[in-house]
Amino acid sequence: MSNRIVIDPVTRIEGHLRIEAVVENGVVKDAFSAGTMVRGIEKILKGRDPRDAWAFTERVCGVCTTVHALASCRSVEDALGITVPKNAELVRNLMFCAQYVQDHVVHFYHLHALDWVDVVSMLKADPVATSKLAQSLSPWPKSNPGHFAAVQKRLKSFVESGQLGIFANGYWGHKAYKLPPEVNLLAVSHYLDALEWQKELVKIHAIFGGKNPHPNYLVGGVPCSFNLEELNAINTERLTHVGSLINDAITFVEQVYIPDLLAIASFYKDWGAIGGGLQNYLAYGDLPTRSYGDPSSFLLPRGAILNRNLNEIHEVNGKDANEIKEYISHSWYQYSGGDGVGLHPFKGETEFNYTGPKPPYEQLDVGGKYSWLKTPRWKDHAMEVGPLSRMLVAYAKGNTDVKELVGVVLKKLDVPVTALFSTLGRTAARGVETQVVAHWMKGFFDDLITNLKNGETKTFNPIRWEPDTWPATAEGVGMTEAPRGALAHWISIKDRVIDNYQLVVPSTWNASPRDAKGQRSAYEEALIGTPVANVEQPVEILRTIHSFDPCIACAVHLYDPEGKQVHQIQFS
Amino acid sequence: MTLDRSVSSKSRILILGIGNTLLGDEGVGVAVIDHLKTLGNIPGDVELLDGGTGSMVLLEPMREARRMILVDATADGSPPGTIHRLVPRFSTDFPPSLTAHDIGLRDLLDTFYLLGETPEVVLYAISIRFPQEINFGLSAEAAAAVPRVADQIRLELGF
Numbered sequence: 001m002s003n004r005i006v007i008d009p010v011t012r013i014e015g016h017l018r019i020e021a022v023v024e025n026g027v028v029k030d031a032f033s034a035g036t037m038v039r040g041i042e043k044i045l046k047g048r049d050p051r052d053a054w055a056f057t058e059r060v061c062g063v064c065t066t067v068h069a070l071a072s073c074r075s076v077e078d079a080l081g082i083t084v085p086k087n088a089e090l091v092r093n094l095m096f097c098a099q100y101v102q103d104h105v106v107h108f109y110h111l112h113a114l115d116w117v118d119v120v121s122m123l124k125a126d127p128v129a130t131s132k133l134a135q136s137l138s139p140w141p142k143s144n145p146g147h148f149a150a151v152q153k154r155l156k157s158f159v160e161s162g163q164l165g166i167f168a169n170g171y172w173g174h175k176a177y178k179l180p181p182e183v184n185l186l187a188v189s190h191y192l193d194a195l196e197w198q199k200e201l202v203k204i205h206a207i208f209g210g211k212n213p214h215p216n217y218l219v220g221g222v223p224c225s226f227n228l229e230e231l232n233a234i235n236t237e238r239l240t241h242v243g244s245l246i247n248d249a250i251t252f253v254e255q256v257y258i259p260d261l262l263a264i265a266s267f268y269k270d271w272g273a274i275g276g277g278l279q280n281y282l283a284y285g286d287l288p289t290r291s292y293g294d295p296s297s298f299l300l301p302r303g304a305i306l307n308r309n310l311n312e313i314h315e316v317n318g319k320d321a322n323e324i325k326e327y328i329s330h331s332w333y334q335y336s337g338g339d340g341v342g343l344h345p346f347k348g349e350t351e352f353n354y355t356g357p358k359p360p361y362e363q364l365d366v367g368g369k370y371s372w373l374k375t376p377r378w379k380d381h382a383m384e385v386g387p388l389s390r391m392l393v394a395y396a397k398g399n400t401d402v403k404e405l406v407g408v409v410l411k412k413l414d415v416p417v418t419a420l421f422s423t424l425g426r427t428a429a430r431g432v433e434t435q436v437v438a439h440w441m442k443g444f445f446d447d448l449i450t451n452l453k454n455g456e457t458k459t460f461n462p463i464r465w466e467p468d469t470w471p472a473t474a475e476g477v478g479m480t481e482a483p484r485g486a487l488a489h490w491i492s493i494k495d496r497v498i499d500n501y502q503l504v505v506p507s508t509w510n511a512s513p514r515d516a517k518g519q520r521s522a523y524e525e526a527l528i529g530t531p532v533a534n535v536e537q538p539v540e541i542l543r544t545i546h547s548f549d550p551c552i553a554c555a556v557h558l559y560d561p562e563g564k565q566v567h568q569i570q571f572s
Numbered sequence: 573m574t575l576d577r578s579v580s581s582k583s584r585i586l587i588l589g590i591g592n593t594l595l596g597d598e599g600v601g602v603a604v605i606d607h608l609k610t611l612g613n614i615p616g617d618v619e620l621l622d623g624g625t626g627s628m629v630l631l632e633p634m635r636e637a638r639r640m641i642l643v644d645a646t647a648d649g650s651p652p653g654t655i656h657r658l659v660p661r662f663s664t665d666f667p668p669s670l671t672a673h674d675i676g677l678r679d680l681l682d683t684f685y686l687l688g689e690t691p692e693v694v695l696y697a698i699s700i701r702f703p704q705e706i707n708f709g710l711s712a713e714a715a716a717a718v719p720r721v722a723d724q725i726r727l728e729l730g731f
Contacts, residue, residue: 044707059592060625199635
């Protein structure tokens with residue numbers, strides 16, 4: 001028997017992604033991923049001062065705002081040949097790390113855990129047994145029976161008051177949920193702890209970026225004034241605060257997130273053989289220890305892996321016209337040179353051409369155009385991006401921190417290295433990355449303090465700030481890694497203003513439709529072979545899709561008055 | 573979020589405008605904050621926050637306020653520029669059509685209420701045309717609503 005399942009929306013956070021999966025005899029045979037990311041940012045940016053672009057691009061997303069600002073600044077710096085001072089690189093790294101740790105932890109507890117954790121089952125848990133379990137896993141102090149009893153009571157009264165919150169939209173009681181009630185209670189308790197903790201951590205962005213959300217960035221450096229003694233500058237007191245937030249982050253990750261991840265994963269080891277999908281992985285890399293212009297110094301290395309061959313890492317060049325190209329064969333756009341060609345982002349075009357059905361509709365016409373996402377390819381290969389790709393490239397390049405922690409996780413779960421190529425592997429890789437990044441953040445902080453103590457306070461390179469120092473035309477690319485994968489901005493500057501601006505965001509790589517050759521992108525491929533026990537409650541599909549941390553928020557998505565999402569957006 | 577707050581935690585009044593300024597009138601909530609800043613004369617216990625498209629990062633200022641005035645756009649079918657003042661008790665009381673503007677607003681509100689000890693919340697919802705185009709700047713109707721909402725807030729808070 002064949003069923004077609006439509007899940008729309010897929011994202012637990014508001015976002016706009018639709019999955020159509022064909023299920024035969026309880027297994028996904030084919031899948032189609034459609035996003036309504038319409039990119040029109042260049043329409044707003046064209047003709048503006050390139051030095052202001054970061055402030056606009058930062059607002060395309062509520063989740064990874066800082067990385068868009070970073071990519072934007074770097075694209076302008078690349079175009080104009082600006083190198084930022086050492087302290088600016090360190091501050092950018094600190095902002096980057098703080099975002100990763102916060103975003104990964106929020107993803108795990110808020111967006112992904114409920115695919116594995118049954119919150120209703122938690123109400124049956126024994127608080128005493130939960131306490132024993134918690135204390136056997138971690139020294140985290142909030143672990144006495146009274147604490148867990150209070151959490152149970154709090155959630156019960158929350159639901160009884162008529163609120164749904166995290167209880168909404170779940171497939172509670174589905175047989176795919178395998179955790180004992182006590183593990184469920186432990187996870188929900190830590191979900192609440194995570195929410196409280198994350199709101200403190202992001203203060204790092206306010207301290208270095210002046211405000212949050214949407215902290216300030218600066219082409220040529222960072223807008224930070226360091227003076228250890230000065231009241232209104234970033235002084236000793238504020239830096240001490242940053243230091244303690246970093247230490248708290250390390251504690252939270254090591255005592256709560258990682259133990260929970262391992263405890264939950266140990267009940268779902270079968271997912272180490274499900275959801276692998278594509279065999280190609282791409283990472284632009286980030287966290288320079290010398291400068292952004294020297295990718296060999298990145299702690300998260302740059303590279304591409306083909307056919308899961310970890311013995312060969314391919315070089316990646318964002319400017320090479322033959323490497324990154326975007327196709328629109330199945331996307332609602334048209335190219336002036338025909339819809340079958342791929343365009344490098346420097347030559348990118350964004351001409352809308354909606355040919356889909358008029359909403360509301362039952363099914364997309366997947367033979368034709370069926371998504372607002374373009375389809376990026378690297379040397380015409382479909383690539384997965386995200387924490388798994390970054391950790392695989394780092395592992396293959398011999399990063400000792402990553403290799404060691406991956407080894408520990410595989411050993412604790414008692415799964416083979418091939419389990420990395422899976423839904424479970426993707427979720428585990430995010431945990432591994434969080435822990436190494438939290439420690440690297442401490443290292444960057446220590447380096448910054450050392451520099452400041454040595455009197456090195458420069459944070460801005462004024463060379464080429466003034467437009468009259470710029471060439472008539474310039475092109476640049478700013479590459480980084482959003483928490484959910486490779487992100488780059490391409491800018492063309494002409495007569496001192498923006499002439500073209502293109503973003504290729506992580507979810508375009510992962511969630512895009514097929515390319516001209518019919519090759520599936522990451523989500524579509526990862527779903528093939530996924531078991532679906534009950535087509536009415538396809539929790540298994542959500543597990544794999546959520547393992548990518550879908551966020552189509554760089555998208556433009558709108559809701560109709562009933563709160564349902566609509567697929568057509570009007571443009572003038 | 574400012575760093576040095578002369579007024580201690582839980583005694584502040586937060587005026588939070590949210591919305592995507594890249595989507596035309598969806599940014600009307602942020603425009604109200606900008607307008608209030610221009611008017612000046614803000615009492616020491618009142619914090620004006622451009623929430624933009626921020627999502628979970630807004631939990632901290634929201635949790636630290638004793639009273640919160642949220643300003644957002646809504647696509648409720650009313651004529652553009654219509655202003656509604658609502659007093660929601662739970663996340664489910666918010667209009668479903670509060671515009672999305674890439675903010676995880678529903679998640680933010682769910683967790684805000686889940687964590688408990690929520691401050692008193694008042695919502696000013698400004699009706700906008702739907703859907704909005706990708707554009708920086710407000711329509712005449714939304715722009716006209718901005719000073720009206722700002723004045724109502726000032727009246728409500730007595731400044």
